[in-house]
Amino acid sequence: MKLTPALPDGRELGRRLRERDLSAAPAALNLIESRSPNARGPTQQLLAEVSPAALGAEAPGHVIGVTGPPGVGKSSLLSRLLAEWRRRHRSVAVLAVDPSSRRSGGSLLGDRARIEADPRDKSVFVRSTAAGNRLGGLAPATRAAAAALAAAFDVVVIETVGVGQSETEVADVADTVAVVLQPASGDVLQFLKAGIMEVPDVLVMTKSDLQSPARRALADLNAALLALGATDTAVCPVSSVPPPTGIDRLVDALDAHRASLDLPARRLHARRRHALEDFVAEHGERGLRALGGRLEAQRWLERQRPELDVPALAHALEARVEEQP
Amino acid sequence: MPEMPSPRLPEPDRPWMMRTYAGHSDAKRSNELYRRNLEKGQTGLSIAFDLPTQTGYDPDHELARGEVGKVGVSIAHRGDMATLLDQIPLDQMNTSMTINATAAWLLSLYVVAAENQDPPTAEKDLQGTTQNDILKEYLSRGTYAFPPGPSMRLIADTIAYTVQHIPKWNPINICSYHLQEAGATPVQEIAFTMSNAIAVLDAVKQRVAPELMGNVFGRISFFVNAGVRFIEEHAKLRTMGVLWDELGRERYGVEDEKQRRLRYGVQVNSLGLTEAQPENNVYRIALEALAVTLGRGARARAIQLPAWNEALGLPRPWDQQWSLRLQQILAYETDLLEYPDIFEGSKVMDGLVAELLEGAREEMHRVAELGGAVEAVDYMKGSLVESQRRRWQRIESGEQVAVGMNRFTSTEPSPLTAGADGGILVVDPEVEAEQRKALEQWRATRDQAAVDEALQALAAVARDDSQNIMPATIAAARAGVTTGEWAQTLRDAFGEYRAPTGVGEAAPADTQDLAELRGEVEKLSEALGRRLKFLVGKPGLDGHSNGAEQIAVRARDAGMDVVYEGIRLTPTQIATSAAQEGVHVIGLSILSGSHRELIPSVLDALREAGVEDVPVVVGGIIPESDAEALREAGIAAVYTPKDWNMNGMMRAIVELVAERHGVETAVGA
Numbered sequence A: 001m002k003l004t005p006a007l008p009d010g011r012e013l014g015r016r017l018r019e020r021d022l023s024a025a026p027a028a029l030n031l032i033e034s035r036s037p038n039a040r041g042p043t044q045q046l047l048a049e050v051s052p053a054a055l056g057a058e059a060p061g062h063v064i065g066v067t068g069p070p071g072v073g074k075s076s077l078l079s080r081l082l083a084e085w086r087r088r089h090r091s092v093a094v095l096a097v098d099p100s101s102r103r104s105g106g107s108l109l110g111d112r113a114r115i116e117a118d119p120r121d122k123s124v125f126v127r128s129t130a131a132g133n134r135l136g137g138l139a140p141a142t143r144a145a146a147a148a149l150a151a152a153f154d155v156v157v158i159e160t161v162g163v164g165q166s167e168t169e170v171a172d173v174a175d176t177v178a179v180v181l182q183p184a185s186g187d188v189l190q191f192l193k194a195g196i197m198e199v200p201d202v203l204v205m206t207k208s209d210l211q212s213p214a215r216r217a218l219a220d221l222n223a224a225l226l227a228l229g230a231t232d233t234a235v236c237p238v239s240s241v242p243p244p245t246g247i248d249r250l251v252d253a254l255d256a257h258r259a260s261l262d263l264p265a266r267r268l269h270a271r272r273r274h275a276l277e278d279f280v281a282e283h284g285e286r287g288l289r290a291l292g293g294r295l296e297a298q299r300w301l302e303r304q305r306p307e308l309d310v311p312a313l314a315h316a317l318e319a320r321v322e323e324q325p
Numbered sequence B: 001m002p003e004m005p006s007p008r009l010p011e012p013d014r015p016w017m018m019r020t021y022a023g024h025s026d027a028k029r030s031n032e033l034y035r036r037n038l039e040k041g042q043t044g045l046s047i048a049f050d051l052p053t054q055t056g057y058d059p060d061h062e063l064a065r066g067e068v069g070k071v072g073v074s075i076a077h078r079g080d081m082a083t084l085l086d087q088i089p090l091d092q093m094n095t096s097m098t099i100n101a102t103a104a105w106l107l108s109l110y111v112v113a114a115e116n117q118d119p120p121t122a123e124k125d126l127q128g129t130t131q132n133d134i135l136k137e138y139l140s141r142g143t144y145a146f147p148p149g150p151s152m153r154l155i156a157d158t159i160a161y162t163v164q165h166i167p168k169w170n171p172i173n174i175c176s177y178h179l180q181e182a183g184a185t186p187v188q189e190i191a192f193t194m195s196n197a198i199a200v201l202d203a204v205k206q207r208v209a210p211e212l213m214g215n216v217f218g219r220i221s222f223f224v225n226a227g228v229r230f231i232e233e234h235a236k237l238r239t240m241g242v243l244w245d246e247l248g249r250e251r252y253g254v255e256d257e258k259q260r261r262l263r264y265g266v267q268v269n270s271l272g273l274t275e276a277q278p279e280n281n282v283y284r285i286a287l288e289a290l291a292v293t294l295g296r297g298a299r300a301r302a303i304q305l306p307a308w309n310e311a312l313g314l315p316r317p318w319d320q321q322w323s324l325r326l327q328q329i330l331a332y333e334t335d336l337l338e339y340p341d342i343f344e345g346s347k348v349m350d351g352l353v354a355e356l357l358e359g360a361r362e363e364m365h366r367v368a369e370l371g372g373a374v375e376a377v378d379y380m381k382g383s384l385v386e387s388q389r390r391r392w393q394r395i396e397s398g399e400q401v402a403v404g405m406n407r408f409t410s411t412e413p414s415p416l417t418a419g420a421d422g423g424i425l426v427v428d429p430e431v432e433a434e435q436r437k438a439l440e441q442w443r444a445t446r447d448q449a450a451v452d453e454a455l456q457a458l459a460a461v462a463r464d465d466s467q468n469i470m471p472a473t474i475a476a477a478r479a480g481v482t483t484g485e486w487a488q489t490l491r492d493a494f495g496e497y498r499a500p501t502g503v504g505e506a507a508p509a510d511t512q513d514l515a516e517l518r519g520e521v522e523k524l525s526e527a528l529g530r531r532l533k534f535l536v537g538k539p540g541l542d543g544h545s546n547g548a549e550q551i552a553v554r555a556r557d558a559g560m561d562v563v564y565e566g567i568r569l570t571p572t573q574i575a576t577s578a579a580q581e582g583v584h585v586i587g588l589s590i591l592s593g594s595h596r597e598l599i600p601s602v603l604d605a606l607r608e609a610g611v612e613d614v615p616v617v618v619g620g621i622i623p624e625s626d627a628e629a630l631r632e633a634g635i636a637a638v639y640t641p642k643d644w645n646m647n648g649m650m651r652a653i654v655e656l657v658a659e660r661h662g663v664e665t666a667v668g669a
Helices: A010-018 A022-033 A037-049 A074-087 A140-149 A166-171 A186-194 A212-228 A247-259 A263-290 A294-302 A310-323 B027-039 B051-055 B078-084 B103-116 B135-141 B148-165 B177-181 B186-205 B210-219 B230-250 B278-291 B317-333 B347-369 B377-397 B430-445 B448-463 B469-479 B483-494 B512-528 B546-557 B571-581 B595-608 B624-632 B646-660
Strands: A062-068 A092-098 A107-109 A124-130 A155-161 A176-181 A202-205 A234-237 B017-019 B045-048 B094-098 B127-130 B173-175 B221-224 B264-267 B302-304 B533-537 B561-564 B585-590 B616-620 B637-639
Touching: A010 A022, A010 A037, A010 A140, A022 A037, A022 A124, A022 A140, A022 B571, A037 A140, A037 A310, A062 A074, A062 A166, A062 A247, A074 A092, A074 A155, A074 A247, A092 A107, A092 A140, A107 A124, A107 B546, A124 A140, A124 B571, A140 A155, A140 A263, A140 A310, A155 A166, A166 A176, A176 A247, A186 A212, A202 A212, A202 A247, A212 A234, A234 A247, A263 A294, A263 A310, A294 A310, B017 B317, B027 B045, B027 B078, B027 B317, B051 B483, B078 B103, B094 B103, B103 B127, B103 B148, B103 B469, B103 B483, B135 B177, B135 B186, B135 B377, B148 B186, B148 B210, B148 B469, B148 B483, B173 B177, B173 B186, B177 B186, B186 B210, B186 B221, B186 B230, B186 B347, B186 B377, B221 B230, B230 B278, B230 B347, B278 B317, B347 B377, B377 B546, B377 B646, B448 B469, B448 B483, B469 B483, B512 B646, B533 B546, B533 B571, B546 B561, B546 B585, B546 B616, B546 B646, B571 B585, B571 B595, B585 B595, B585 B646, B595 B616, B595 B624, B616 B646, B624 B637, B637 B646
Parallel strands: A062 A155, A062 A176, A092 A124, A092 A155, A107 B561, A176 A202, A202 A234, B017 B302, B045 B094, B094 B127, B173 B221, B221 B264, B264 B302, B533 B561, B533 B585, B585 B616, B616 B637
Antiparallel strands: none
C-alpha cells in the first residue's frame, strides 16, 4: 500500500498544454484544483509553463464568460454554440461552475448532462466544478484552470449562474462576457438600468422566435442600452429549439468583441488584480498594510514585468513584505 | 315483522379483467407465452415491450445494446406485431400495452396487425389500452423520447383519433403507479395524477370538436398502484373517484354520469417487495390486491399482480401463474363479489377520504399555480425525490418496518431460490443477435421506395402541428417502417430531451450518523487534495432512476461532489465524463437485467478513455451468480436491494477510495 498519493509532474502537464495536447486537460485540472500543500509546487510549475513568459505571448484561447439567471436556457445555448464552434473547427473547453454550496460541503454537479456534445469528440472538454466558498469571486482554481486551458483550447467557456454579481466575477477572468436573458427576464433589464449590473460585452436573448413577446423584449433591451449609452454591446437574439437560429451571428459577435479588444492589456490587468486577491486571501489586511495599503500595492504591481503569471506576482508581493523592516 | 333487506347484491358482480404483464425475447416466444397464459384463465393481454421498443430504437442501435428482449418483447415492425398476435383473435381480445413515447406507433402496428389477420378485424372493433402517459415518464419511469410539447401533442392526437375511429380503445392510462414507485405520498400521488389528467384533457380540448369532450372524458382511464397500507390505499382510490367526478362536471362540463366514473386498472406495488426472504412478498401482494378489490365503490376494472421474485430478477412463467391464481381465488373462491360497497357509511373510510381530498386539492392548486403539470415537472420531480429520501430514511432508522429486511431478519435458507436458475428468468443472450439479423432481413426485403415515401409524409405531418399524427403513422406501419425509423423521424422534427433529475431540489439530510460520515469524507478529501468526487451513472435504456437519484443525494449529503447526468447514457458518455471530471470513484446503476452486457462495455470504454485506476461499483437487481462474474471482471463491489443501508454503502465507498489512494481513514483503520 502506497502511503502518499503520487504527485503528477506539473511541468510536464504544462508543457503538454502549451503544445496544445488536449488530452492533458483532465490531469492538469486535477492538479490545479488540489488544495493539498504538496500540490502547490507542481501547480505553480504547471502555470509557469503556460504563462505569457513561457508562451512568448498571451495564451491563444478566447476565454468567454457565459452567465445569466437560472432557467433562461444557458445549457441549450451552450450545446448549440459548441456545435457551431466545432463546425468552425475550434476546440472548446467548458468550465461549468455549480453554484450550490451545501452545509455538507458536497454538491450535485448536474450541468454537463444538459450540455450536448459527442462523447467521442476529443476536441471538446467539459468539467464541472463546485463554486468556492470564497466571497466575491470565482474559486481561484477556476481562474487558474481557465488560464491553463486557454493555452491549449481555441475557446474556453466559463459558465456561471446568477445575475448582478456573477457577471462581475466572470468579467475578472474572461476576455468576453456574454449575459444570457430570456424574454421574461424583466428584472435583469431593471438591474441594467439601475446600474446594479455592469453592461456586458454581449447580450444574448434566448427563446427568440418571431413571436411578439420576444420582439417586444428585444426592443426594450435595445432602448435601455441606448439610454445607457452602451452602443458597443452586441444584442443577439437566438433560438435553441430546432431549427436553431441566431447562433452563427452570436459566434461572429463574440469574435468581433475579441478582435476589438486590447487583449494583453485586459489580461495583464486581471493577472495583477488576481495576484493581489490571492495575496490578501493568504495574508489578510495585515499583509496589505505591510505593503503600504491597497493602492500602493497596485502601483507596485503595475511596475512589474507584464509576462509574469499570477503565482509569480503573488510571490513577488510576499517577497516584498519580507523585505520590509 | 318487516323483512330485513338482503345485504347481498341480487346478482354477484362479474370479475375484473385478469392480466399478467408479460413478454420477453422475441415475438414468437412471447406469442407462445400469451397463448399459454390465456389457457390458464387469464382474460386479457398485457404486453411488456423491451426498452428499445419503448424508447424508439431499433435492435441494432448503439443504445439498444444489452436491452433487446430483456424487460419485454422486441417489436421492430408490423411483421413482429403479426407474429406476436398470431392465433389470438383480436375482435375478442382486450389488450393492454405498456407503451408511452412510442404509443402512437405501437397502436398503429396493432391496427395493421388486426387488418391483416385472417379473418381481419376492423379498427372500430378493437379493444384495449395504450398507456400513453408521458409526464410520469419524465417523473419516474424514464422511457420518454421527445420534449414535453410534442409529446403532449402525440397523446392528444392518439386520443382524438381513437375517440373517432377506435371507440372502444382506452387511448391513455394516466399513471399514478410510477409516482408511488418514485416515492409519492398518497396525497402527492392523487394530486400529481389528477394534475396530469388536466394537462392531457386541456391539450385534447384544442384538437377535438367540443361535443366530443364527453366521449374523451369517458375514455380516459387510470393505472394505479396499491401499497401494503391497504386501508389508506383504498381510501386513496375513493378520493380519486370523487375528484375525477368533480373535474368532469365542473371543468369539462361532462353531463353523463357514466362518463365521469373513475375507471382504473392496477398493478399492485413492486416498490415494497423485498429481496430478503422473498417468499413474504406473496402475502404483501395478496393484501395489496385487497386494496383495489375490497370496496365495490372503487374497485379495479383490470388487475395484474407482480410476482414474488421481482426484487431478484425477471419472473418466470410459473411465478406469474402463481400471481394469476391469487386473482382467481379472490374472484372465484371468496364471497368478495357478492356484496354492494362494504365501506358505505364507514366513518373511518369517509374520514380518510376527507383528509386525502383536502391535501390533494391543496397540492393540485400548487401545481396549477406553476402553470399546470407540464410546467411543473421540475417541481413534481423534486418533490418525489424528496419524498423518496424521507421514505428511505424511515426504513434505515427502523421507523418503517419491512419484515425480513430491517426487522425479523433471521431466516432459514429459502428453497424457492435454491434452483439452478436462482428462481428467476434468464433471457437467452442470443436473442439480441437474432433480432438484429431478422431486422436486417426485414430491411432487405421490404419495398424501400414505399418506406421512404411514408417517412417523408410522416416528417411533413410532424412539422405541421395542425395535423393528426395517426393516419401518417398507420400508413408508415403498413409500408414496413421500423420502430427506430418512425421515432428518429419524429426526433428530427421535435428535437431530443433530457428530463430533470430532481436531485438538486432534495433537502439536505442531517442525522448523527451522517455527520460522522461527513467527517470521514472531509478527512479523505483533505488527504486527496480535492473533494471526493463521485460519478453516478445510469448506462443503457433503463429509466428506473429512483435508486441512482437517492444515491446521488445521499453522497452529496455525505459531503461528496457528485456528478449525476440522469438516465440513458452510452458507455462512451460515462467514460468521457469520468475522465474529464477527474472522479475518484464510479457507481453504475442498472435495474433492467442488462448488466451482463453493459457493465463490461463500460469497463472497456473506461480503459479506452484512459481511466485505469478508478474503482467502479455497481448497484441494481443483480443475481448473485452475475455478481460473482462482475467482480471477476474488475467491479469493486456489487450492491443489490438487500443493501438498503445507504450510509453503510457510502462508508464502503469512502473506504474503497482511501484504499486505492493509500490513505488511512477512520473507517479503514
